[in-house]
Amino acid sequence: MPISLNHTIVEAHDNEHEARFFAEIMGLTYAGPQRHFAPVQVNDSLTLDYLAVAQPTGHHLAFDVDPATFDAILQRLQAATIPYGNDPATPDNGRIDHPLCARGLYFSDTARNLYEVMSPA
Numbered sequence: 001m002p003i004s005l006n007h008t009i010v011e012a013h014d015n016e017h018e019a020r021f022f023a024e025i026m027g028l029t030y031a032g033p034q035r036h037f038a039p040v041q042v043n044d045s046l047t048l049d050y051l052a053v054a055q056p057t058g059h060h061l062a063f064d065v066d067p068a069t070f071d072a073i074l075q076r077l078q079a080a081t082i083p084y085g086n087d088p089a090t091p092d093n094g095r096i097d098h099p100l101c102a103r104g105l106y107f108s109d110t111a112r113n114l115y116e117v118m119s120p121a
Contacts, residue, residue: 009037010061014110015052018111019048022048022050022115036052062116084096086104086106
C-alpha cells in the first residue's frame with residue numbers, strides 16, 4: 001500500500017470557526033464537531049481535524065486544485081474580501097502569479113494557518 005496522508009491536526013483558537021471558514025472558502029462541507037475536533041473532509045483520503053488550543057502555532061497547508069476549483073476559490077475570497085496573495089511573505093498582495101505553477105495563491109485564517117492553493121492553468 002502506498003503512503004498517503006489520512007488526516008492532520010490544524011490548531012485554532014475556535015476550531016469550529018476555522019473549520020467553517022476553511023470549508024466555505026474551499027467549497028467543502030463542514031458537518032459539525034466530532035468529539036473535540038471540528039473535522040473537514042477534504043477528499044476521500046484526507047481530513048483536516050481542527051483542534052482548539054490556547055496558543056495556535058499556525059501551519060502551512062498546500063493544495064493542488066483544477067482550474068475551475070481555483071476560479072471558484074478565488075471568487076469566494078474576493079466576494080468575502082479576504083486578503084490573498086502570491087507569496088507566503090505577502091499573502092495579501094492580491095496577486096495569483098505563483099512561482100511554482102500557472103496560478104496560485106495564499107490566504108490565512110485567524111489562527112495564522114497559511115493555506116496555499118495551486119492550479120496548473
